[in-house]
Amino acid sequence: MKALIAMSGGVDSGVAAFLTKQRGDDCIGVTMKLFDNGDIGVSRAHTCCSLDDVEDARSVAYAIGIPHYVFNFSDRFREKVMDRFVAAYERGATPNPCIDCNRFLKFDKLYQRAKELGCDCVVTGHYARIERDGATGRYLLKKAVDLTKDQSYVLYAMTQEQLAHTRFPLGDYHKAQVRALAEQQGFSNAKKHDSQDICFVPNGRYADFIEGYTGRSYPPGDFVDVDGNVLGRHRGIIRYTVGQHRGLGLSLPQAMYVCALRPDDNTVVLGAESALYRRDADAAEFHWISGEAPTAPIRCRARLRYRQAEQWATVTPTAPDAVHLEFDEPQRAVTPGQAAVLYDGDVVLGGGVLVRRP
Numbered sequence: 001m002k003a004l005i006a007m008s009g010g011v012d013s014g015v016a017a018f019l020t021k022q023r024g025d026d027c028i029g030v031t032m033k034l035f036d037n038g039d040i041g042v043s044r045a046h047t048c049c050s051l052d053d054v055e056d057a058r059s060v061a062y063a064i065g066i067p068h069y070v071f072n073f074s075d076r077f078r079e080k081v082m083d084r085f086v087a088a089y090e091r092g093a094t095p096n097p098c099i100d101c102n103r104f105l106k107f108d109k110l111y112q113r114a115k116e117l118g119c120d121c122v123v124t125g126h127y128a129r130i131e132r133d134g135a136t137g138r139y140l141l142k143k144a145v146d147l148t149k150d151q152s153y154v155l156y157a158m159t160q161e162q163l164a165h166t167r168f169p170l171g172d173y174h175k176a177q178v179r180a181l182a183e184q185q186g187f188s189n190a191k192k193h194d195s196q197d198i199c200f201v202p203n204g205r206y207a208d209f210i211e212g213y214t215g216r217s218y219p220p221g222d223f224v225d226v227d228g229n230v231l232g233r234h235r236g237i238i239r240y241t242v243g244q245h246r247g248l249g250l251s252l253p254q255a256m257y258v259c260a261l262r263p264d265d266n267t268v269v270l271g272a273e274s275a276l277y278r279r280d281a282d283a284a285e286f287h288w289i290s291g292e293a294p295t296a297p298i299r300c301r302a303r304l305r306y307r308q309a310e311q312w313a314t315v316t317p318t319a320p321d322a323v324h325l326e327f328d329e330p331q332r333a334v335t336p337g338q339a340a341v342l343y344d345g346d347v348v349l350g351g352g353v354l355v356r357r358p
Helices: 011-022 051-064 074-090 097-116 160-164 175-184 206-214
Strands: 002-006 026-033 068-072 121-123 128-132 139-143 221-225 230-234 257-262 267-271 277-288 298-303 311-319 322-332 339-344 347-354
Touching (some): 002 097, 026 097, 051 068, 074 206, 097 121, 277 339
Parallel strands (some): 002 026, 221 267
Antiparallel strands (some): 128 139, 298 339, 311 322, 339 347
């Protein structure tokens, strides 16, 4: 089998490449060039697209004896990840760009390039598993064995075709085992820290990145309470997210939290923490991994943030690509732009983007 291996320069993708080569597959290592660090005003260190990361990937490829190439996908990344990230913040949402990167780059653009090169599959270092259902013949996306590293949440957009031609070698491993394998093989990146930031905003200052990227300034507006009373002035709507408490710059008699963002009138709505809780939510751009939406409401667990515990809900399809969720227990800070991902045990049913409610 001929495998194209996405190698970011991190320890996970390096070990995924090693395990694939160990299987006896014909391997090609590829690092995606997604942007120039200088273009976004950051140093080259601590991002997954730095020159150091390319060298780390190349070093591992050389060590295991496979060719390594760099593919320039920066135009696609700008359009499908960075532009969408900015647009989401401008409309008062808080996006997860890692989902878009997987959806539009790793399992779309890279997958298409793999087919052009005659490869049978794409291999990545994600912590997740793919299995085929013997009863239906459909492919299942499942959680990783190491639940502390599980990345199934950011993979919900994968199609049946993509699952059929993708391998996640680390799905059955724990992180400690992966590092141990890297050290045994003498990989230069064996002790490299995992990236915790969005790759193109490595300092975590999203608003500064957006202003620098767009060349625009975002005007101040009113903080209001849930009754519409003006409480003060905010510093630009892109600087806030639902559930935020710190950094509001207000002196108020009680603790207040961001309950809603209204870009139409440039208003940030504040309320007591109790106002953050709700029992329902809606998700759009919804993708069912089976390829078919249920014809009736289903009971399952839903995760509304990457590291959030799953919550029981009744999910009703309202369109082929939209669902309504009713939770058994009130949920805190349901945030537009984040993903609602549905689980049946360790199987991912599908996911979509939380949308703002009136």
